[in-house]
Amino acid sequence: MEMKRFLSGIAMSLPVMFPGFAMAAESVADKADNGFMMISTALVLFMSIPGIALFYGGLLRSKNVLSLMTQVIATFSLVSVLWVIYGYTLAFGEGNDFFGNFNGLLLKDVHLTDVTGTFYKLIHVAFQGSFACITVGLIVGGFAERVRFSAVILFVFIWFTLAYLPMAHMVWGGGYLFKMGAIDFAGGTVVHINAAIAALVGAYMLGKRSGFGREAFKPHNLPMVFIGTAILYIGWFGFNAGSASSANEIAALAFVNTVTATAGAVLGWLAAEWMIRGKPSLLGACSGCIAGLVAITPAAGSVGIGGALILGIIAGVAGLWGVVVLKSWLNVDDTCDVFGVHGVCGIVGCIGTGILTSAALGGTGYAEGVTMLKQVGVQGISIVVCLLWSGIVAFVAYKIADILLGLRVPEEMEREGLDVNSHGESAYNQ
Template sequence: MKKLLSTLAIGLLAILPGAVMAAEEVADKADNAFMMICTALVLFMSIPGIALFYGGLLRSKNVLSLMTQVITTFSLVCVLWVIYGYTLAFGEGNAFFGSFDGLMLKNIQLTDVTGTFYKLIHVVFQASFACITVGLIVGGFAERARFSAVILFIVIWFTFAYLPMAHMVWGGGYLFTLGAIDFAGGTVVHINAAVAALVGAYMVGKRSGFGREAFKPHNLPMVFIGTAILYIGWFGFNAGSASSANEIAALAFVNTVVATAGAVLSWVFAEWMVRGKPSLLGACSGCIAGLVAITPAAGSVGIGGALILGLVAGIAGLWGVVVLKSWLKVDDTCDVFGVHGVCGIVGCLGTGILTSAALGGTGYAEGITMLKQVGIQAASIGVCILWSGIVAYVAFKIADVCVGLRVSEEIEREGLDVNSHGERAYNQ
């Protein structure tokens, strides 16, 4: 009897590790469904959200050109992501790039999992982040950039700026090992895109008549609809970055609501005090400012910290689009840097402070103090600004040499919709 029991025990010990491993490799259906919904929400942000928000801010003669750029660059990045993007961002490599081992996703099987959901869903979820990042950029130089130049620029910048930043922060690269906290893309998405947009605005040049003519949004209801789509989709952006339907996803969800509400109020009331009237455009801009600021912090700061970030972001964003833009003397058409750049920096630095357990956050890694974490956050911002800025400058230079960055003044005056795409948004 003892011999039989001993034999059974040895057999169980022999098969137990395999059984445990098998259990770990099975996707959780709830988490898998959660991640698919979050991915769909981010994709929803990328095409109608960005296109309507930016499109409404432009003059009516250029709205279709912007929408064409958004959906075309979205599709371009999807294809590049499958061919080489995912493996360079998330493959095992060095401090800055992954590897070429997973070209065309050749090593991913249907049953492969990442955490508790299928790896193929991880591929698409991360692709949606890449797509919305390049979509943000085109707002900086809208209404005068040549379509072919935009396409060429995106290929170069995506390859040499977005992919290494994604690997450095989320793929186990340099900034990850440094200890940078970027829950859902403060550096990878917002600062990264904002710097590229700012460089583009300088290099493409100001719109004809800028500073002499009033360039007013042609359709504020369209801006509002785009804002609402971005707001709803952002829950997939932030909550989905928890990679599971768990308590961190719940925290990110609530923080996104609270920070956004705070930013809307602070922007509107500050604008009311300064300009005498609260505006719908200000409320929409405040909404985006709050969403941007909470993005890197959503999974690590407490609810009070989220409110503080939102209130600060509303003021910072208003300063960015009114004061900083004037200082920089730049024609950033859709205020990409003023909102995404400034509020992205506010959010990343605020993450370093408000993650503190003493302030209601989830706490720092072992051995990390608030001062050290803020220093790490500042270093990650610096790396992102330099990396994205240099790559953007080179990419725009190449595009300029190959196809030319800007349309002629005559085409610009008549509008890009008719001249570049042969269409009109509105019948006259």
């Protein structure tokens, strides 16, 4: 017993006697956090493929479902490659207010035992890369059923480089919005508003689908939409809880907030739809689910449970307004309502984060010296910066793709379907 006490005392005194020892000890990865972050990363990847592919695919007409799925897996793969070549270092390397640096090309400065927080840096690379992949995947729903496949690939290369990476650096990599104090726990601006405005610009630039407004464009497979929604819902726990970067109390808060806000949004959407249209629909429930997940994303780690519920209910109603009223006002053919749900509810979530983070409202509280008014102002600035930056880059990227390759397929090919004409396949053989 005396020897154990002696050794214990020596171990406890080492950090005091030798500060360098303390630094070395702090850099040791925690196995539990490593496992937690790897599982969270896998869940986010699961959201991208097959979550988005099934959700969006079911919303389209049967003649275009494979084209959408091909776009999802191809852009996912492209972004994965670009992320390790130069994406991670530009987003998270030390640099200026908008970009990191080129020091880590092909991850040459990330070594096997390097640690970020309490887990290996390679896991951080993978986790943040999964966010980049799903963001690009969200965009393709805005211009589905009439876009040229090669144009999608070129657009993604440009937009990822000049829009996603700067936004990730500004918010999470120590850049402009981070320094300003913007709260974006898991991607309200970086992921959802970023993707939504790019999708909206694309929908405008490609124009409406042939027959839009004259023909009924109904989802061809609602069970597929439901399965995709369920996958996204489950995967979102990796998205939100994983953004705590540790299996700690903030991860637990984000986990419960995600459940609560999403449930509130489903009920909010269904209730509003029931009152307006007389019937609650499965599509409404699925859309409400996504609306709640989007809204709680920036707020998951800082609002209280009650705040999450309020945010979810508001998001459900706001999302319905976005896809019914706002879409009509904008006079746009946003195929899968990317802006109506991800854009509108992303904005609701970012502003709501500024309000509901208040300790007086059950949140974790603001940084020292920050008031609710100031935080809401910063949140508003982050939204405007995202809309302008991403929207302008998207316009330029689409224009370049249009000049070099042509954005839209010919009308005859569009009417026959992209599955056969662009990929030589049919989803449902007779």
